[in-house]
Amino acid sequence: MSIEERRQLLERYLPDPPQTSQGNTAATTSSKHKSGRRRRVRPFLKQKLYLFFYLAIQFIFGIYIRVRQIASAIFQKFIAVRHYHHRTPAYIQKDLKNLSRSPEHLSVILKFDSSADDGLETLLDEVAELSAWSASAGISLLSIYEKSGILKQYMSAVEEIVQQKLVLYFGAPPATPTLRVFAPNVPSIPPTRSTDTPATTNEVTNGENHYQLSGINLNLLLLSQSDGRDTLVDLTRTLTEMAQGHKLRPKDITVDLIDAEISAITSIPPPAETKPSKLNGHINGVQNLECTLPSEPDLLIVFAPYIKLDGYPPWQIRLTEIFCVGDSGGDVSGRQRTRVEYQAFLRALWSYAGAEFRFGS
Amino acid sequence: MSKQISTWRRWLLSSPPAEWALNQLREALIGAIKQGRVPRHIAFVMDGNRRYARSRRIETVEGHNLGFEALARILEVCYKSGVTHVTIYAFSIENFKRSRYEVDALMQMAKIKLTQLSQHGELLDRYGARIRILGQRSLLSKDVLEAMDRAVKMTERNNRTVLNVCFPYTSRDEITTSVRETVEEWCKPVRTVDTDSGHRRRVFAEDRIRRNVERQEQLERIEEKEMESVEPRADGEQLYDDSMPLFDQASLEDTSSEPNHLSDHSREPDEHGMLPALSPSSSTTTLPQEIFSSSTASSPPTSYHSSPKQQPQSTSLEALQPSKSSPSLPNPESITANTITAHLFAPDDPPLDLLIRTSGVERLSDFMLWQCHEDTRIVFLDVLWPEFDLWTFLPVLWEWQWRARKEEQGRIEEASGHLVKVA
Numbered sequence: 001m002s003i004e005e006r007r008q009l010l011e012r013y014l015p016d017p018p019q020t021s022q023g024n025t026a027a028t029t030s031s032k033h034k035s036g037r038r039r040r041v042r043p044f045l046k047q048k049l050y051l052f053f054y055l056a057i058q059f060i061f062g063i064y065i066r067v068r069q070i071a072s073a074i075f076q077k078f079i080a081v082r083h084y085h086h087r088t089p090a091y092i093q094k095d096l097k098n099l100s101r102s103p104e105h106l107s108v109i110l111k112f113d114s115s116a117d118d119g120l121e122t123l124l125d126e127v128a129e130l131s132a133w134s135a136s137a138g139i140s141l142l143s144i145y146e147k148s149g150i151l152k153q154y155m156s157a158v159e160e161i162v163q164q165k166l167v168l169y170f171g172a173p174p175a176t177p178t179l180r181v182f183a184p185n186v187p188s189i190p191p192t193r194s195t196d197t198p199a200t201t202n203e204v205t206n207g208e209n210h211y212q213l214s215g216i217n218l219n220l221l222l223l224s225q226s227d228g229r230d231t232l233v234d235l236t237r238t239l240t241e242m243a244q245g246h247k248l249r250p251k252d253i254t255v256d257l258i259d260a261e262i263s264a265i266t267s268i269p270p271p272a273e274t275k276p277s278k279l280n281g282h283i284n285g286v287q288n289l290e291c292t293l294p295s296e297p298d299l300l301i302v303f304a305p306y307i308k309l310d311g312y313p314p315w316q317i318r319l320t321e322i323f324c325v326g327d328s329g330g331d332v333s334g335r336q337r338t339r340v341e342y343q344a345f346l347r348a349l350w351s352y353a354g355a356e357f358r359f360g361s
Numbered sequence: 362m363s364k365q366i367s368t369w370r371r372w373l374l375s376s377p378p379a380e381w382a383l384n385q386l387r388e389a390l391i392g393a394i395k396q397g398r399v400p401r402h403i404a405f406v407m408d409g410n411r412r413y414a415r416s417r418r419i420e421t422v423e424g425h426n427l428g429f430e431a432l433a434r435i436l437e438v439c440y441k442s443g444v445t446h447v448t449i450y451a452f453s454i455e456n457f458k459r460s461r462y463e464v465d466a467l468m469q470m471a472k473i474k475l476t477q478l479s480q481h482g483e484l485l486d487r488y489g490a491r492i493r494i495l496g497q498r499s500l501l502s503k504d505v506l507e508a509m510d511r512a513v514k515m516t517e518r519n520n521r522t523v524l525n526v527c528f529p530y531t532s533r534d535e536i537t538t539s540v541r542e543t544v545e546e547w548c549k550p551v552r553t554v555d556t557d558s559g560h561r562r563r564v565f566a567e568d569r570i571r572r573n574v575e576r577q578e579q580l581e582r583i584e585e586k587e588m589e590s591v592e593p594r595a596d597g598e599q600l601y602d603d604s605m606p607l608f609d610q611a612s613l614e615d616t617s618s619e620p621n622h623l624s625d626h627s628r629e630p631d632e633h634g635m636l637p638a639l640s641p642s643s644s645t646t647t648l649p650q651e652i653f654s655s656s657t658a659s660s661p662p663t664s665y666h667s668s669p670k671q672q673p674q675s676t677s678l679e680a681l682q683p684s685k686s687s688p689s690l691p692n693p694e695s696i697t698a699n700t701i702t703a704h705l706f707a708p709d710d711p712p713l714d715l716l717i718r719t720s721g722v723e724r725l726s727d728f729m730l731w732q733c734h735e736d737t738r739i740v741f742l743d744v745l746w747p748e749f750d751l752w753t754f755l756p757v758l759w760e761w762q763w764r765a766r767k768e769e770q771g772r773i774e775e776a777s778g779h780l781v782k783v784a
Contacts, residue, residue, distance in 0.1 A: 046392070047396075049389075049392075050389065050392035050393050050395065050396050051393075051396045053389055053390070053392070053393035053396070054393040054394070054395075054396035054397050055396075057390075057393055057759060058397070058759070058762065058763055058766065061756075061759045061760065061763050062763060065760070065763065228734065229698040229701075229731075230698070232536065232540070232698075232701065233696060233697060233698050233700075233701065235540070236540045236543055236544065236693075236696050236700075236701060237693040237694060237696050238693075239540065239544050240543065240544045240547040240548070240693040240696060241693045243544045243545075243547070243548050244547065244548055244690045244693070250541050250544045250545045250548065251541070253537060253540055253541040253544060254537060255531075255533050255534055255537045258533075258536070258537050258540065259533070306738060306740075306760075306764065307738065307739040307740070307741075308736065308737065308738055308739070309733065309734040309735065309737070309739070310735065310736075311734060311735050312734055313734070314532075314536075314730040314731050314733075314734040315533065315536070315730065317725060317730065317734070318532070318533060318725065318726070318727045318730060319724055319725075319726065319727070320724065320725070321723055321724055322723050322724065322725070322739070322741070323723065351723075
């Protein structure tokens with residue numbers, strides 16, 4: 001293409017050249033009196049017309065969103081009727097079999113409704129349900145982001161309720177998956193079936209330790225807003241202190257260094273030595289392969305009508321597949337919370353399996 | 362049959378009356394958008410050029426050219442409707458991991474595009490758009506850099522709108538750079554007002570103001586305690602005794618040691634500033650470790666342990682003096698998220714309101730992570746970038762406006778709800 005051709009190509013999309021005042025006045029000298037008034041009136045009318053258009057569009061769009069919401073509610077109900085977990089891991093596994101891939105680290109954004117009386121109860125129940133579904137789906141790490149960090153305050157309650165839920169799904173202790181609950185910068189609760197000292201999340205993970213438990217492991221990681229920017233700021237402060245003390249040169253700060261530090265904080269340490277189980281023998285071989293769990297989530301489910309990360313840790317979501325549950329429930333504004341439903345969980349995992357993985361644009 | 366229809370449609374649409382009507386419609390729609398709240402900063406991940414080319418069985422380069430046309434189209438809509446900042450993801454650092462051949466081709470294309478841009482510099486002027494290139498310059502070859510600088514230079518004068526081109530960019534790299542620059546800045550010693558003789562001294566010392574505030578509080582507290590101590594209480598008496606000397610100290614310092622404070626403490630953080638006056642015992646422990654940890658290894662820490670209670674205030678300040686005369690470093694604790702934001706590639710841009718990624722890939726791919734993880738609405742569209750036009754863009758804008766309006770309403774309702782509760 002020649003320069004001229006390209007110019008013509010672009011010309012279509014360009015606004016008019018800024019009119020010089022001279023040309024204007026020359027054209028309007030003949031009817032100065034009339035056009036002066038017209039020039040004031042016409043933009044005004046145009047403005048009013050545009051405002052009318054704007055309101056009309058917004059009105060119609062409001063109707064459209066409600067229709068869309070009803071349609072998706074029907075669709076979701078349909079899935080919910082066809083697929084229900086019946087609190088049985090086998091059903092969940094059936095729903096998720098034949099998938100090309102499934103996430104190892106699932107992350108979820110939940111909202112805490114502080115105005116509702118049973119806000120915390122609802123939230124805890126949702127965490128428990130999600131944990132049970134994830135455990136059934138074979139997801140080994142579930143991280144739950146809740147902005148205010150209230151879950152971290154009630155870690156023992158979280159653990160207890162999730163444990164109860166797991167028992168409900170899987171049956172009494174020998175069959176229950178091992179649950180470990182973590183939160184960055186908070187000393188973790190020891191595994192329920194272990195008598196060892198609690199392992200802290202800051203513990204350095206190395207490849208020496210392996211999961212030596214029977215059946216399924218579920219690690220629950222509780223995140224809040226302070227694990228996002230604040231953590232990066234803290235890291236910057238630490239690095240600054242080190243640099244001021246000449247323990248580090250600024251040019252040593254690389255993406256890898258920051259990545260290593262950030263993932264050390266959110267990564268899950270391998271379980272402390274727990275009771276060796278009978279099944280250990282044949283499962284060990286498989287589990288030797290996975291040493292540490294990825295700190296970057298593979299899939300993020302946003303339980304909201306639209307995607308807004310709300311302060312989710314920025315460093316980790318680089319390659320995370322983001323799934324938005326979309327319109328649901330009797331709420332369009334996104335102010336109320338979207339309920340956590342099994343069908344949404346399923347849709348997210350299905351869409352994850354269908355998505356092709358490419359890097360770059 | 363379908364081919365016939367499409368030919369008919371094209372003929373109809375390109376007929377003058379239809380074209381006129383369409384243009385009027387576009388104008389009206391964009392004008393209507395302008396009536397509501399408009400996102401100030403939009404980011405695009407222009408994904409799908411290659412796939413488009415593959416699906417249409419045209420050359421990849423042609424796909425990219427069409428993508429460029431789509432960009433021009435979208436920029437027009439953005440700037441006309443009042444968006445001031447547009448950021449596009451042109452090339453990821455990760456793309457360097459692609460085959461050498463492809464990288465070279467992409468670089469070549471970037472160069473051509475930039476040269477084209479500078480050839481049509483006056484066209485961009487009509488938008489009043491200014492190009493900025495965000496990214497890791499060190500990774501580029503010289504000729505690309507030259508083309509880049511030329512394009513940037515041509516549009517320098519424009520100040521109405523900004524087009525950020527991320528090239529070669531990843532968000533992690535941006536954050537890392539920002540952290541590194543912050544660290545570098547904090548490693549530079551702060552110039553105290555003393556050394557800078559030409560610098561005008563400020564008449565008001567933050568420290569003195571703070572101390573006055575403290576003293577007032579102290580006074581109030583003492584008054585309260587006096588009120589309390591009307592009823593006989595053993596511990597109340599004790600507290601009263603304790604607080605009295607502190608109060609004396611503060612007032613004494615206020616009159617005697619002002620000049621010192623003017624010069625010394627004006628750049629120090631709050632906690633340090635008020636500690637010596639109020640809690641002498643705690644100041645002896647926190648001072649050496651936190652504030653002077655790295656900068657003042659020379660003077661022995663014991664000198665700070667001289668509590669103001671035992672020595673006159675002036676001498677204890679003089680004991681601090683030697684450490685001050687050597688260049689002191691800023692306190693790392695004063696680094697906040699805003700500091701990091703201020704060191705990003707484009708620190709002055711308004712917050713990102715909307716991030717759009719085309720081609721149905723629901724991932725951020727290391728783009729604008731720091732900027733978009735809070736209040737940004739992220740939209741993944743299922744069209745390929747070359748197909749992206751006004752008609753696919755408008756619904757996104759409408760929805761954004763609609764949500765923004767709802768949020769506003771919600772906020773007003775909440776506020777009025779609070780008011781009702783209070784009343």
